Amino acid sequence: MCGIIGYTGSESAVPIIIEGLKKLEYRGYDSAGIAVYGRDGINVIKRKGRLAELERHVSGISVNYSSGIGHTRWATHGEPSDINSHPHAGSRNEIAVVHNGIIENYKQLKEQLEKKGISFISETDSEVIAQLAEYYYDKYKGDIIETVIKVSNRLEGSYALGIICHDEPDKLVAIKKDNPLIIGEAAHGNFIASDIPAVLKHTNKIYYLEDKEIALLHKNQVEFFNIDKEPIKKTPETVTWSVESAEKGGEPHFMLKEIKEQPKILRETINSAGNDGENKIVIDNLDITRYNKIVITACGSAYNAGIAAKYVFERLCRFPCIETELASEFRYKDAVIDEKTLVILISQSGETADTIAAMREAKLKKSDTLAIVNVIGSTIAKESDYCVYTAAGPEIAVATTKAFSAQLAVLYILAVSFAVKLGKITSETERELMAEIAALPEKTAAILEKVDEIQKYASTCIGYKSIFFIGRNIDYAIAMEGSLKLKEISYIHSEAYAGGELKHGTISLIEDGTLVVAIANCERLYPKIISNAEQVISRGAKVVLIGKNCRFSNANCELFDLPECNELFSPSLSVIVLQLFSYYVAANKGLDIDKPRNLAKSVTVE
Numbered sequence: 001m002c003g004i005i006g007y008t009g010s011e012s013a014v015p016i017i018i019e020g021l022k023k024l025e026y027r028g029y030d031s032a033g034i035a036v037y038g039r040d041g042i043n044v045i046k047r048k049g050r051l052a053e054l055e056r057h058v059s060g061i062s063v064n065y066s067s068g069i070g071h072t073r074w075a076t077h078g079e080p081s082d083i084n085s086h087p088h089a090g091s092r093n094e095i096a097v098v099h100n101g102i103i104e105n106y107k108q109l110k111e112q113l114e115k116k117g118i119s120f121i122s123e124t125d126s127e128v129i130a131q132l133a134e135y136y137y138d139k140y141k142g143d144i145i146e147t148v149i150k151v152s153n154r155l156e157g158s159y160a161l162g163i164i165c166h167d168e169p170d171k172l173v174a175i176k177k178d179n180p181l182i183i184g185e186a187a188h189g190n191f192i193a194s195d196i197p198a199v200l201k202h203t204n205k206i207y208y209l210e211d212k213e214i215a216l217l218h219k220n221q222v223e224f225f226n227i228d229k230e231p232i233k234k235t236p237e238t239v240t241w242s243v244e245s246a247e248k249g250g251e252p253h254f255m256l257k258e259i260k261e262q263p264k265i266l267r268e269t270i271n272s273a274g275n276d277g278e279n280k281i282v283i284d285n286l287d288i289t290r291y292n293k294i295v296i297t298a299c300g301s302a303y304n305a306g307i308a309a310k311y312v313f314e315r316l317c318r319f320p321c322i323e324t325e326l327a328s329e330f331r332y333k334d335a336v337i338d339e340k341t342l343v344i345l346i347s348q349s350g351e352t353a354d355t356i357a358a359m360r361e362a363k364l365k366k367s368d369t370l371a372i373v374n375v376i377g378s379t380i381a382k383e384s385d386y387c388v389y390t391a392a393g394p395e396i397a398v399a400t401t402k403a404f405s406a407q408l409a410v411l412y413i414l415a416v417s418f419a420v421k422l423g424k425i426t427s428e429t430e431r432e433l434m435a436e437i438a439a440l441p442e443k444t445a446a447i448l449e450k451v452d453e454i455q456k457y458a459s460t461c462i463g464y465k466s467i468f469f470i471g472r473n474i475d476y477a478i479a480m481e482g483s484l485k486l487k488e489i490s491y492i493h494s495e496a497y498a499g500g501e502l503k504h505g506t507i508s509l510i511e512d513g514t515l516v517v518a519i520a521n522c523e524r525l526y527p528k529i530i531s532n533a534e535q536v537i538s539r540g541a542k543v544v545l546i547g548k549n550c551r552f553s554n555a556n557c558e559l560f561d562l563p564e565c566n567e568l569f570s571p572s573l574s575v576i577v578l579q580l581f582s583y584y585v586a587a588n589k590g591l592d593i594d595k596p597r598n599l600a601k602s603v604t605v606e
Helices: 013-023 053-058 106-115 126-139 145-154 253-262 263-274 278-285 300-317 353-364 379-383 402-420 427-438 440-448 453-457 476-490 523-537 571-588
Strands: 003-009 030-036 043-047 065-072 095-103 158-167 172-177 182-186 189-193 207-208 214-217 222-225 295-297 322-326 341-347 368-373 386-389 464-471 491-497 515-520 544-546 557-561
Touching: 003 013, 003 095, 003 158, 003 172, 003 453, 013 030, 013 053, 013 065, 013 386, 030 053, 030 263, 030 402, 043 053, 043 095, 095 126, 126 145, 126 158, 126 557, 145 158, 145 172, 145 214, 145 402, 172 189, 189 214, 214 368, 253 263, 253 571, 263 278, 263 402, 263 427, 278 386, 278 402, 295 300, 295 353, 300 322, 341 353, 341 402, 353 368, 353 379, 368 379, 368 402, 379 386, 402 571, 427 440, 427 515, 427 557, 440 571, 453 557, 453 571, 464 476, 464 523, 476 491, 476 515, 476 571, 515 523, 515 571, 544 571
Parallel strands: 295 322, 295 341, 341 368, 368 386, 464 491, 464 515, 515 544, 544 557
Antiparallel strands: 003 065, 003 189, 030 043, 030 065, 095 158, 158 172, 172 214, 182 189, 182 207, 214 222
């Protein structure tokens, strides 16, 4: 969940590492630090808080250091503090480590090392790695690879590690298990990083480490080894993202930039999956008739995309059994799945820990897996049986917007394709539905032209303590995403409810000064959601009604009309309004929208 950057090369390491950490701020963090080589040992500087605090303390460091590692930490073991921050060094300050992940047996390892006279200063599981590395380095003096292998074999849990050793100042070692780590190769040196944006300014030539593979970085070359210390060959991949795509582009926040990019990413994703792109080949080759059950599993916003997709799959495919499961629950529930089950996994990063575990559980039970991810070379992309990529590009804001919309588009196209293969719709209906999907970019662009209208209304909503979202059928699914988006970045309590559940307890929460956001795109259920709106208004609530052809007039109701659209695909339109509403509520509160408190972009630990 944290950010790792490491560099060894011909240029000054400190500004490169700080710059790389800034590119990783979106992952979420509560402290930051760097470690570089020095004459008297490894120079470690780390501080609680934002990177600006660290920058003030590294300003006096010599620019002559050409190798080092950096880290932005999101606390898991031990509270956020200077001492608990990364990097961690061993007692003799000879080895320093940055670590993403969780070491499950750290207490046992710590006790064993303490019995050998080694003292610990932090509360973290990560310090155990540094101390253990120094202990083994004594036994295998001059062999940092052997040391890393010994350490790796003792660790239980997940980790991505960057390691430097004082005795080997021109070397940087990396190894991973169940946490992402990439290697970047540039003309002036080589990098390790937890994500591509950290190195994109310097190189688009990337190696993806597999579990238990070791990378040994020199200033002018990279060597790879397996866990048996045998050399291996790896082929780099070329990242097609531009540096500019990971910049704000003149917008005040990445989130607003990414909201505005949605017409473009929808067009590119639809072209790839629905026309002649590589994704279409994958979709066309998937034989849905082999299965009698579909399970969609994901976390957070990706799960909400799955909930919306379930309605589309059921309506178009008439499939006998379609389930949606939170990946964190699916992995532990002993799911009733087999070789006749298709498990669809949705993850922006392709590194979501619970979703990876769900995928591996599905494979153990012989189910086929289909991944919808945004990151080429990610764990889920590589391990799934089938993979469809969204064309969202780098998404920097912690709260997802464009990646969510791209996931929806892929799911729509999958549903249409499956319906055709199952003989549930005619070729004429297929053309009509695909035309509706192809029109989504233009319709989302039309909504974005009404930004000022949404911004103006949102400015009146910052005083609400609770905001409720309601909808029926597929509108309920997107209400869940609207509620999540608001609470993520505005810190206002919000909940989403199926409109029909209001009378079953929820309406007791409605009082004067409550705001209710109602979604109304299901034509046959329109009178029902209007009835819900009238019920909450009569109890003192204000209502925002989002939908097409809304025919409701009330002094306590604000209307946001959407373009005409097949209700199955209407979540792609509703969500634009919901994203903008959440963004402007948070902006009017003066909050750090791109980096909301306590949250991380890619949840790579349980």
